[in-house]
Amino acid sequence: MSMPYNFDELVDRKNTNCVKYDASERFFGKADVLPLWVADMDFKTPDFVVDTLKERLEHDVLGYTFRPDSCTSAIVNWLKNRHRWSIKGEWLHYSPGVVPALAFAVQVYTQPGDEVIVQTPVYFPFFSAIKNNNREMVENPLVLKGDRYYFDIDDLKKKISPKTKLLLLCNPQNPGGMSWTESELKELGDICLENNVVVVSDEIHSDLTFPGKRHIPLATVSDEIAQNTITLMAPSKTFNLAGLSTSFLVIPNKGLFDKYDELMKATHVYQGNLFGNIAMEAAYSKGESWLNELMLYIEANYDFMASFFKDNLPGIKPMKPDATYLVWLDFSSYGLKDKELNEKIVNAGVGLNRGVQFGKQGKGFMRINIACPRKTLEQALLQLKSAFAT
Ligand SMILES: Cc1ncc(COP(=O)(O)O)c(C=O)c1O
Known part of the structure; x- marks a missing residue:
């Protein structure tokens, strides 16, 4: 199926005062993290809007x-x-x-x-x-x-x-x-x-x-x-x-x-x-047809991530959403305290949202934003693998 919109396109968002890429130092204590946290997308705002x-x-x-x-x-x-x-x-x-x-x-x-x-x-x-x-x-x-x-x-x-x-x-x-x-x-x-x-x-x-x-x-x-x-x-x-x-x-x-x-x-x-x-x-x-294509891409990103975890990091369990481009990841099998878990992920150069921000029930969880080109997601997953694979 040909897609008129190219969600694989990498858009450089740095130096636009964007929270996701330009405020990493403030949120993660270091600038060099791949940010898959705050809820906006790395895709272009659609052309019919711009x-x-x-x-x-x-x-x-x-x-x-x-x-x-x-x-x-x-x-x-x-x-x-x-x-x-x-x-x-x-x-x-x-x-x-x-x-x-x-x-x-x-x-x-x-x-x-x-x-x-x-x-x-x-x-x-x-x-x-x-x-x-x-x-x-x-x-x-x-x-x-x-x-x-x-x-x-x-x-x-x-x-x-x-x-x-x-x-x-x-x-x-x-x-x-x-x-x-x-x-x-x-x-x-x-x-x-x-x-x-x-x-x-x-x-x-x-x-x-x-x-x-x-x-x-x-x-x-x-x-x-x-x-x-x-x-x-x-x-x-x-x-x-x-x-x-x-x-x-x-x-x-x-x-x-x-x-x-x-x-x-x-x-x-x-x-x-x-x-x-x-x-x-x-x-x-x-916006309707653009949105329908977007969700096909996001679902494919979800499937890509889920099979990556299954094959490489079975200790990380994603919750399949009905909606949103945010995925709740269960890291509890690693038995890490929240601070250690977050540090391990930030040290691997990935920025996610800490589960406990959402309430104490979020202990052992992290939230990932998968609204990005598959290459970006793959890079983040490989970095997680380097930190968590035993
Ligand atoms: C549930 C929910 N409500 C509201 C917002 C943000 O809303 P706004 O940017 O319009 O203030 C978000 C953004 O992540 C959200 O997830």
């Missing part, structure tokens, strides 16, 4: 702009076609990022001292969104059974108290890559409804499903659950444009929408920037 931005730069005035209706339509159509989710344009609100939106939601829907539930191991900015806003974080850990994590519903019921106001869901889960099933989502959503716990569902990775897999937005599970859900999404992971600080929220419940809107009016951060709006519209209107 060309639209270039076209706009043909005009020499970069003054105030607004988000046009065509941008709203592009989001509405994308959600309908990709996720079978019919939304109304007036349910949409904006944020400069999903992490800022997590913090805004905590500020808007809870009071200092209220409890917010997280399901660990989970993307660590969930923790700071709660703690830095002086709310109480309550853990409802996921349960690891075989090759997948599951919700612990009995524990969730026990953890909900009269002070619990919010649950931060990660769907698909980072790390772990599970796309939660409809029945899992229904059970979780119903318990939150019964207890007046609003759910903030971070679905930033929703577009990045592996071939044959499907993402189910929590808000599509029932009308009642939709009324109790704030969904956070963005084109940033999907189309590699995180530097444009552009994301959106879907809030079907008018009361919850108005509360968010109040904060946005008070802070005036929702307007977005010219380039973010243009890129988002181009991505959602033209």
